[in-house]
Amino acid sequence: xxxxxxxxxxxxxxxxxxxxxxxxxxxxxxxxxxxxxxxxxxxxxxxxxxxxxxxxxxxxxxxxxxxxxxxxxxxxxxxxxxxxxxxxxxxxxxxxxxxxxxxxxxxxxxxxxxxxxxxxxxxxxxxxxxxxxxxxxxxxxxxxxxxxxxx
Amino acid sequence: xxxxxxxxxxxxxxxxxxxxxxxxxxxxxxxxxxxxxxxxxxxxxxxxxxxxxxxxxxxxxxxxxxxxxxxxxxxxxxxxxxxxxxxxxxxxxxxxxxxxxxxxxxxxxxxxxxxxxxxxxxxxxxxxxxxxxxxxxxxxxxxxxxxxxxxxxxxxxxxxxxxxxxxxxxxxxxxxxxxxxxxxxxxxxxxxxxxxxxxxxxxxxxxxxxxxxxxxxxxxxxxxxxxxxxxxxxxxxxxxxxxxxxxxxxxxxxxxxxxxxxxxxxxxxxxxxxxxxxxxxxxxxxxxxxxxxxxxxxxxxxxxxxxxxxxxxxxxxxxxxxxxxxxxxxxxxxxxxxxxxxxxxxxxxxxxxxxxxxxxxxxxxxxxxxxxxxxxxxxxxxxxxxxxxxxxxxxxxxxxxxxxxxxxxxxxxxxxxxxxxxxxxxxxxxxxxxxxxxxxxxxxxxxxxxxxxxxxxxxxxxxxxxxxxxxxxxxxxxxxxxxxxxxxxxxxxxxx
Numbered sequence: 238x239x240x241x242x243x244x245x246x247x248x249x250x251x252x253x254x255x256x257x258x259x260x261x262x263x264x265x266x267x268x269x270x271x272x273x274x275x276x277x278x279x280x281x282x283x284x285x286x287x288x289x290x291x292x293x294x295x296x297x298x299x300x301x302x303x304x305x306x307x308x309x310x311x312x313x314x315x316x317x318x319x320x321x322x323x324x325x326x327x328x329x330x331x332x333x334x335x336x337x338x339x340x341x342x343x344x345x346x347x348x349x350x351x352x353x354x355x356x357x358x359x360x361x362x363x364x365x366x367x368x369x370x371x372x373x374x375x376x377x378x379x380x381x382x383x384x385x386x387x388x
Numbered sequence: 389x390x391x392x393x394x395x396x397x398x399x400x401x402x403x404x405x406x407x408x409x410x411x412x413x414x415x416x417x418x419x420x421x422x423x424x425x426x427x428x429x430x431x432x433x434x435x436x437x438x439x440x441x442x443x444x445x446x447x448x449x450x451x452x453x454x455x456x457x458x459x460x461x462x463x464x465x466x467x468x469x470x471x472x473x474x475x476x477x478x479x480x481x482x483x484x485x486x487x488x489x490x491x492x493x494x495x496x497x498x499x500x501x502x503x504x505x506x507x508x509x510x511x512x513x514x515x516x517x518x519x520x521x522x523x524x525x526x527x528x529x530x531x532x533x534x535x536x537x538x539x540x541x542x543x544x545x546x547x548x549x550x551x552x553x554x555x556x557x558x559x560x561x562x563x564x565x566x567x568x569x570x571x572x573x574x575x576x577x578x579x580x581x582x583x584x585x586x587x588x589x590x591x592x593x594x595x596x597x598x599x600x601x602x603x604x605x606x607x608x609x610x611x612x613x614x615x616x617x618x619x620x621x622x623x624x625x626x627x628x629x630x631x632x633x634x635x636x637x638x639x640x641x642x643x644x645x646x647x648x649x650x651x652x653x654x655x656x657x658x659x660x661x662x663x664x665x666x667x668x669x670x671x672x673x674x675x676x677x678x679x680x681x682x683x684x685x686x687x688x689x690x691x692x693x694x695x696x697x698x699x700x701x702x703x704x705x706x707x708x709x710x711x712x713x714x715x716x717x718x719x720x721x722x723x724x725x726x727x728x729x730x731x732x733x734x735x736x737x738x739x740x741x742x743x744x745x746x747x748x749x750x751x752x753x754x755x756x757x758x759x760x761x762x763x764x765x766x767x768x769x770x771x772x773x774x775x776x777x778x779x780x781x782x783x784x785x786x787x788x789x790x791x792x793x794x795x796x797x798x799x800x801x802x803x804x805x806x807x808x809x810x811x812x813x814x815x816x817x818x819x820x821x822x823x824x825x826x827x828x829x830x831x832x833x834x835x836x837x838x839x840x841x842x843x844x845x846x847x848x849x850x851x852x853x854x855x856x857x858x859x860x861x862x863x864x865x866x867x868x869x870x871x872x873x874x875x876x877x878x879x880x881x882x883x884x
Contacts, residue, residue, distance in 0.1 A: 258651035258697040265658070281831050311643050313827050313837065319816055340646040343639065363649050365657040 248379065250276045252307040253285040253320065254338070259361070263307065263338070266369050270376025274305075282315040286323065289330060296329035304330060305379060310339040310346065318349065325354035336375065396598040400591050407587045414580040421573045428566045432559050434492045439555040441485035445502070446548045448474040448481060449509060453541060456513045460520055460528060471513060478506055489551070492558070498547050505544040512537035640824050644708055648701035655694035655701075662686035662694065708825070711838045715824070719845060723764035725874065730758040730768075730804065734793055737773045744780045750789025752776070758804070759797040762873040767846045771854075772804070774839045775866045779808035781833050782864075797872065801852075804868045812860040821856065850874040 250267070254260040260278050267276065279285035289306075291298040306324060310317035317339065325331050334356040342360045350358055359375065362368045452474035458467035486499045512531065519528035531537075669675045669683030731754065738745075738752045745752065761768070776791065783789035787809065794805045813821060817828035824841040847854045852870035 256647050256651065258655065258701055259647065261693065261697065262651070262654040262658070283830050311640075311647075314829055314831050315814075315817065316820070340643045340650065341639070361646075361650050363646060363653055365650075365653040368650060368654060369657070 248274050248303045248305050250274050250305045250307060250379070251285065251289065252276055252278045253282065253312070253317070254278065254307065254309045255280050255312050256309070259309070262368070263372055266372035267376040267379070269369075270373040270380070272376040272379050274379065282312045282317070282320050286320060289324065290327065296327045299333075300329040304333040306333055306335045307338050308335055310337060310341055310350075318346075318353065321350060321353050321355055338375075396594060396601075399594050403587045403591045403594070407584045410580045410583050410587075414577055417576050418573060421569050424569055425566055428562045428569075431492060432562045434488060435555040435559045435562070437488040438485065438492060438494070439552050439559075441481060441488050442548045442551045442555070445478065445481045445485060445506070446545065448478055449506065449541065449544060452510065452513055453537075456516060459517060460525075460532070463520065463525075468517065471517075475510060475514075478510070482506065485551075492555075494554070498551065502544060502547050505540045505547070508540040509537055509544065512540070637824060640826075641708075641712065644825050645705065648705040648708075651697050651701035652705075655697045658694045659691060659698075662690040665690075707836065711825075711836055715838065715842060715845070718770075718842060719849075721766075723767055723849060723874075725762050726765055727760055727762055728765050728768050729760045730772075730795060730802075731756065733765075733768060734758060734772060734776075737769065737776050740773065741776055741780055744777075745789075748780055748783050748789050750780060750783055750791065752791045752793065754793045755795065758793070758795040759802045759872075761802050761870050763850050763870065764874075767850060771843050771846050771868060772806070774843045775806050775854075775868070778839065779806060779810060779864070779866075781835075782829070783808065783810040784861075800872045802870050802872055804870070805865055806868075807863060807865040809863050812862050812864050813856065813858040814860045815858075818856055818858065822854075 252260060252263065254263065257280065260280075264276055264278075277288070279288065289299060289304075290296045308317050308320060312320075317337070321335055321337070324333065324335055331354070335354070336357040336359065337350050337355050338359050338361060340361045347358050357375075357378075359371055362371065451470040455468050455471035455474075459465070459471075482499065482503055485502075486496050489496045489499055516528040516531050516537075519525075519531070663686070665679075665682040665686040669679050672679055675683070734754045738754060741752070779791045780789065789809065791806065791808045794807070796803050811829065813828050820826050821828050822840045822844045823837075825837040827835055827837045844854050847868055847870065850870060851874045852868060854866060854868045856864065856866050858864040
């Protein structure tokens, strides 16, 4: 089930982030960490879901792809938690790692995300140094991580 | 009526005192009557004694006289026996009479006279008998004829008759007095008894009245208690709701205000990076190709991009703060109470939306008659205007829009339903649409996510609530439930 290390380069990063500025900053810092993977940005949940699950909503189209989801919790049209729930309950894409990247540092919210199957939870710090650091570390993490695909 | 009524205490205490007083009076009177009766009985007995003694003396005198006559006629000694017994008995009888007379406090002067008379009579009798025995019958008759004895006898009979009559009349008087006393006692006891019964009845009445008052008071206390519990429960619910709202509000505000801050800080630092690249390029005597590229990228892309985002974030933040301020001002605005005819209000709102309706090829159906409510006109205009505006804004593109308004009134509440055949809201978003800065569905319409949050805050301040039901893709119904006469609440925490 596990993909071999060389596949790390083929991991596609799906970034669901409504704030364009944040998206840009995240992208810059990931690139700075030397990660060159494709990043597909979405500004709202509806568009992201239709990409992730395909037109028929089954997720078939992405079954064989290696995806990493960067997810903001506060989206204008739906809550990130419900996106997380959908991803983790879809048999085709539930093994894709989901990194929650949000401004919310509410304890219960964090617990809830892990309960629902989130793999990493990162709070966006207002302090840019910390923010950039966190993203760069995430980038390093992405460059070495094994992402499974579903057969 | 207070539970320990001083009036009640005073009344019952007064009645008890009066009853006790009457009882004591009856007792004293009874004792007095008994004493009087005893005295009367004693005096009656003494009077009887006087009468008996007088009768005995009279009988003795008559017996003695009869004996004398018999002896004088026949000369036989045996006739003299009663005279002898009278002679021996009389002194004793007289002293008895005197004692009895004294005991009834009667003057005993006539007794002294009686004593003289009896001794005169007895002397005369004795002399005639002595003469008869000596054989001087004629002398004896002469003495009798002289009448001294008869006179004495007559007077004695008179005196004795008087004594007897006096004694009898006194007995009669005493008995009459006793009877009168008894009657009086009976009256007093009867009236006293009746008064006590009356007082008892009155006291009973007061007790009943007071008990009824107590029961009523307890009932009232219980009712108040229940009411209080209900009110506490109501307040608790509303406080809990307010608390949840304030938490959600704080959460939303902290996130939404933080997001642009992250951008400003971030792109400021990015500016630093870019200026460093430029500086390196200008400082270098012969910049490398890489340095040149970096400087070019910084000047052409990175710096403008950073400035753009900083500006956009600042604008966004300003808009957010503006929206929060607006909500806060609206939340603090004092709501007025006036009669508002909802049919007129809806007609005006529809007229305001006419342009949008035409553009969207939509119609609004408003019934001729809608209930009226007492509330704040501006708030009601904002509430229904906002819901109508949303209905027009989120119509489905593939069919002509139809917005229907319906209203009903029951049990002091007015329910207004606004139904549209628009694109609908997914079930998971039904609650979310009321949250500040949140919007549901495809983000293809302008808006800040403030409208419905504001609507809910306003409706709740007027003592009502707004709910939404929807079939996704088909229709949405907003229901506003308002009190017929709204009591204006304190500014809602949600709208800080």
